[in-house]
Amino acid sequence: MKTEVSTAANFVTSLLRTAGLLTEEQLQHFSLSLERALLGHYQHHWFPQAPCRGSGYRCLRINHKMDPLIGKAACAIGLSREQLFALLPRELTLWVDPYEVSYRIGEDGSTCVLYESSVSQPRTASSTDKGPSCKGALRTGQSSPSKQFKMMTASA
DSSP: OHHHHHHHHHHHHHHHHHHOOSOHHHHHHHHHHHHHHHHHHHTTSOOTTSTTTTHHHHOEEEESSOOHHHHHHHHHTTOOHHHHHHHSOSEEEEEEETTEEEEEESTTSOOEEEEEOOOOSOOOGGGSOOOSOTTHHHHTTOOSOOSSSOOOOOOO
């Protein structure tokens, strides 16, 4: 869980970094605050044996409303929600699941994978065919990326 959460926090932090308005110290504090908030929030909602279970609970969402966990981390560095809205995409979905972290900018954007790992435990015959990820259904039939934002990937 630590790797996935760190990947998600680093990605949101990189979006804030591109605005160029925050100091490196503020960005580091934001990232650590977001990481702690996510670890606490996901503590009893992390199921490596069934990665899609709880995916909606672990989804970070900005869609005319600020995700409360991102908002909490922003408050830790003195950013208001209005300032945060100005620095981040208007529509962002970030899925943090066991073995995969992915995002989509805009409602019509493509889903991009930030982190992906294979299951390290031996799998039973019924789980050998992993099939599509939790976002697999979203990836099929998606239109082109949003014209308002450039797609980017970040690595941990």
